[in-house]
Amino acid sequence: MTPEPYHHPELLPLIPDVVLKKHQVREKADTRFRACARLLQAIWREEQELPIGSFKPPRAAKRRIGSLLGTKAAEEGRNFLLPQVAQLARREVLYQEHGALIDRGRLFGNLLSSMPLAFNLFAPLRLNGGLATKVLRNLLPELDCRNVTKILFEHSPGRLHHALTADRTAFDVAIVYERHDGRHGFLGFEVKYSESLHEGPAQGLRQPYDDLADASGLYKDHASALLRLNPLQQLFREHLLAQAGLIRGDWAEANFILVAPRHNHHVQRAAALYSAYLTEPVKGQVCFTTITLEHFIAAISSAGQPEYAFALHDRYTDWTKVDAALEQALARSAQSWTLSTIPAARPNALLALEPR
Numbered sequence: 196m197t198p199e200p201y202h203h204p205e206l207l208p209l210i211p212d213v214v215l216k217k218h219q220v221r222e223k224a225d226t227r228f229r230a231c232a233r234l235l236q237a238i239w240r241e242e243q244e245l246p247i248g249s250f251k252p253p254r255a256a257k258r259r260i261g262s263l264l265g266t267k268a269a270e271e272g273r274n275f276l277l278p279q280v281a282q283l284a285r286r287e288v289l290y291q292e293h294g295a296l297i298d299r300g301r302l303f304g305n306l307l308s309s310m311p312l313a314f315n316l317f318a319p320l321r322l323n324g325g326l327a328t329k330v331l332r333n334l335l336p337e338l339d340c341r342n343v344t345k346i347l348f349e350h351s352p353g354r355l356h357h358a359l360t361a362d363r364t365a366f367d368v369a370i371v372y373e374r375h376d377g378r379h380g381f382l383g384f385e386v387k388y389s390e391s392l393h394e395g396p397a398q399g400l401r402q403p404y405d406d407l408a409d410a411s412g413l414y415k416d417h418a419s420a421l422l423r424l425n426p427l428q429q430l431f432r433e434h435l436l437a438q439a440g441l442i443r444g445d446w447a448e449a450n451f452i453l454v455a456p457r458h459n460h461h462v463q464r465a466a467a468l469y470s471a472y473l474t475e476p477v478k479g480q481v482c483f484t485t486i487t488l489e490h491f492i493a494a495i496s497s498a499g500q501p502e503y504a505f506a507l508h509d510r511y512t513d514w515t516k517v518d519a520a521l522e523q524a525l526a527r528s529a530q531s532w533t534l535s536t537i538p539a540a541r542p543n544a545l546l547a548l549e550p551r
Contacts (some may be wrong), residue, residue, distance in 0.1 A: 208521055214521060215515075239306070240264065275311060292351065316491060324343050326500060331372065334486060379449070388455070391462065414474065488512060
């Protein structure tokens with residue numbers, strides 16, 4: 196009797212070491228989701244027949260990691276799903292905004308990073324304004340979007356500007372759109388893939404954040420210390436950056452949007468916790484919205500790009516590949532045995548156990 200292939204719609208598995216080692220993705224610090232995502236990226240790289248990359252940590256030996264691309268493949272732009280996306284990414288690196296922090300190594304060589312994911316999601320929209328408008332209407336049907344006018348990567352409306360947050364906070368992607376009344380709206384996106392929002396220490400927040408949080412009316416308790424700590428502080432900073440731009444009059448309306456896989460429960464729980472701190476938004480305030488990566492991919496498909504949407508799914512959210520890798524490992528470790536022969540009279544002893 197052979198077990199059938201298994202896929203749980205709500206849970207990703209704990210990956211056995213034998214599978215992680217086979218694909219060279221055993222990283223002790225990985226969360227459950229990150230281990231699955233790293234394995235999926237390694238499987239995708241192997242399917243594409245792309246060479247594995249190496250990492251040299253401080254004070255440790257260089258080692259190969261399945262979720263990294265080899266140098267030549269990285270330079271060719273193979274971290275991106277289309278040559279046009281790779282070319283746009285190269286151009287964005289060259290023309291990045293003053294003070295922007297684009298890690299070229301992660302962008303071109305790290306399959307697991309959310310940076311290339313942001314380009315793979317949004318670059319086709321940047322290259323096709325009609326597609327961008329359709330995708331936004333699919334994602335946010337109540338949005339008054341006549342057409343998309345700009346899509347910007349690693350964007351801030353003003354780094355270090357005293358009228359905003361006076362620091363280097365920025366959005367992974369920003370979209371400016373024209374409303375039917377001719378005025379402009381703004382969408383600031385934070386894109387996560389395998390990250391948990393617990394990465395690194397919380398930044399020391401300057402005075403503008405306290406003033407903005409108080410004046411914005413966004414929060415039930417604007418002075419809460421938890422808003423200034425991981426995993427909420429990044430959402431807090433970017434939400435207030437969008438609010439500061441709206442107060443300054445940069446746009447007629449604005450939204451702050453978090454995009455992350457639905458199975459990344461660390462990010463999804465952080466988003467739910469952050470939402471619990473927010474008041475009901477009113478006119479003049481920036482709304483916070485969470486969109487799953489799966490929903491974003493479906494919106495691209497519905498907008499007329501089903502083949503590209505499938506390529507995104509195949510790369511980032513097809514967890515059946517992880518299931519298949521586990522089934523192969525289970526099959527290899529399977530053993531068979533039989534119970535010793537039971538005397539015919541032995542089952543009669545069970546009768547004595549029945550209640551009288």
